Amino acid sequence: MKTKLILLIIILSAFKVDAQKAAIIKFDKKLHDFGQLKEEGGKVAVTFNFTNVGTDTLIISEAKPSCSCTVADWTKTPVAPGEKGFVIADYDPYNRPGEFHKAVWVNSNATEPQVTLDIKGVVIPRIKTFVDSFPAQSGNLYFGSKGFYLRTISNKGIKKDSMEVFNSSSKPMNISFSDVPAFITCKAVPTTVQPQKRGKIFISYNPEKKNDYGVVSDFITIATDDSIAPNKLMSVNATITDDFTKLSPKQKLNAPKIVFTSEVINYGTVTDGDMIKKTFEFKNEGKDTLFIRKTTPFKDDCKIILTGKSAVASGESSSIEIDFDTNGKSGPDVKRTILMTTNDPSRSFIILVIKGSITPK
Numbered sequence: 001m002k003t004k005l006i007l008l009i010i011i012l013s014a015f016k017v018d019a020q021k022a023a024i025i026k027f028d029k030k031l032h033d034f035g036q037l038k039e040e041g042g043k044v045a046v047t048f049n050f051t052n053v054g055t056d057t058l059i060i061s062e063a064k065p066s067c068s069c070t071v072a073d074w075t076k077t078p079v080a081p082g083e084k085g086f087v088i089a090d091y092d093p094y095n096r097p098g099e100f101h102k103a104v105w106v107n108s109n110a111t112e113p114q115v116t117l118d119i120k121g122v123v124i125p126r127i128k129t130f131v132d133s134f135p136a137q138s139g140n141l142y143f144g145s146k147g148f149y150l151r152t153i154s155n156k157g158i159k160k161d162s163m164e165v166f167n168s169s170s171k172p173m174n175i176s177f178s179d180v181p182a183f184i185t186c187k188a189v190p191t192t193v194q195p196q197k198r199g200k201i202f203i204s205y206n207p208e209k210k211n212d213y214g215v216v217s218d219f220i221t222i223a224t225d226d227s228i229a230p231n232k233l234m235s236v237n238a239t240i241t242d243d244f245t246k247l248s249p250k251q252k253l254n255a256p257k258i259v260f261t262s263e264v265i266n267y268g269t270v271t272d273g274d275m276i277k278k279t280f281e282f283k284n285e286g287k288d289t290l291f292i293r294k295t296t297p298f299k300d301d302c303k304i305i306l307t308g309k310s311a312v313a314s315g316e317s318s319s320i321e322i323d324f325d326t327n328g329k330s331g332p333d334v335k336r337t338i339l340m341t342t343n344d345p346s347r348s349f350i351i352l353v354i355k356g357s358i359t360p361k
Contacts, residue, residue: 023081024054025110027117034121037093048087048117052079052110059109063087066103069096070119074106089119097125133164139229140169141193141222147235148203152349154243155213159205167193169226175199179221183209184236186220207240213293214341214349215239241341241348242293256314257286258344260352267324267356276324278354284312286344292318293341301325302336322354330360 032046052058058079063072069092075085089104101120107113126132134142144164153159165188167173172195175188183206193199201222210216216239222232247255261281270276284290290312295304301324308318324336335355342348 021056022054023052023056023058023108023110025058025106025108025112025115026051026053027115030116031118031120032089034091034119037121037123039093039095039097039123039126041093043090043092045088045090046119048089049084050086051084052081054110055081057081058085060085060106061109062107064105064107065089066105070102070104072104087117089117091119091121093123097123134166138232139224139226140167141173141224141226141232142166142168143234147237150205150236150238152239152241153205153207154245155207155240156243159207159238160203161205162200162202165193165199165201167195167197167199170195174225175201176223177220178223179219181218181220183207184218184220203236205236205238207238210240213240214296214339239349242343244345244348247345252345254287255346256284256288256290256342256344258290258342258347258350259283259285263350264353264355267354269357269359270326272330272358272361273327276326276354277321278324279307279319279321280352281317281319283317284314287314289313291343293343295320295341296339298337298339301329302338304338324354326358330358332357334358
């Protein structure tokens with residue numbers, strides 16, 4: 001009896017020790033200040049070193065940057081207890097003057113499953129050349145941008161923007177507008193730009209009149225008496241979402257919540273010319289009705305079919321089907337992305353991905 005009791009204690013002790021095994025990630029530092037950087041100085045990088053001070057193997061599943069301007073690399077092999085690893089954060093200061101503070105979220109199987117690493121600094125603006133200030137040209141008129149980019153805007157209110165222009169000719173240039181959509185108004189100041197002088201084009205954009213969602217692109221015609229190219233086409237781009245700024249605390253609590261079975265689908269290896277059909281399934285785990293405002297492919301070779309409901313009640317499910325024509329698109333890593341716009345305040349924009357390998361015929 002005594003022997004059995006001792007054996008039981010040994011087994012329980014071993015089980016307890018095993019149950020207490022855990023990976024613990026400890027970084028030498030979690031914040032790096034780059035100080036002052038020259039905008040034209042090129043990319044900078046910092047290595048965050050860590051040690052697994054736990055008793056179990058550490059595996060980092062992801063090091064996700066907070067924006068596309070920060071690129072992360074990390075130790076992708078298992079890190080045994082007592083061993084070291086790293087996470088690298090890069091930052092490209094070009095076209096990003098001013099202060100910055102970015103994060104990299106490190107996810108692992110450690111006792112602290114997500115660790116935030118921060119980088120910060122100040123980018124000293126470069127001295128801009130004429131080409132920097134006016135990167136686009138049509139005839140004798142130079143433009144401060146290749147188009148108007150209004151970024152993400154709500155479907156309520158008015159969005160205003162402006163662009164500098166430069167008359168490079170030896171004659172005054174009159175500026176007016178034609179073929180302007182009803183939801184855009186335009187004004188040139190001054191209406192006549194003198195030779196070798198600057199002017200400005202102002203636009204006002206009404207997304208409520210546009211009555212659309214997601215990525216949208218329209219065009220205005222800038223009419224001039226330029227001898228080389230009198231009519232100049234200019235794009236006006238925006239990404240439109242619902243206005244969530246006026247939601248009450250109760251409305252936020254009851255808001256719809258979209259949850260996908262998977263947001264990335266691998267179609268495996270196929271042959272050039274095959275038609276890929278994949279379905280993304282999702283559910284509304286919120287309380288209010290979920291509305292699928294729009295689905296937009298980033299390539300014309302993708303067709304999107306809403307196979308389920310566009311208005312999804314609480315607890316209900318729906319789906320969309322992606323048809324991808326692989327003809328002429330062979331390669332080891334061929335992916336297509338789809339932008340879905342919803343009325344979920346926490347996920348008004350969702351990027352879905354289908355990817356795989358396409359072998360030649």
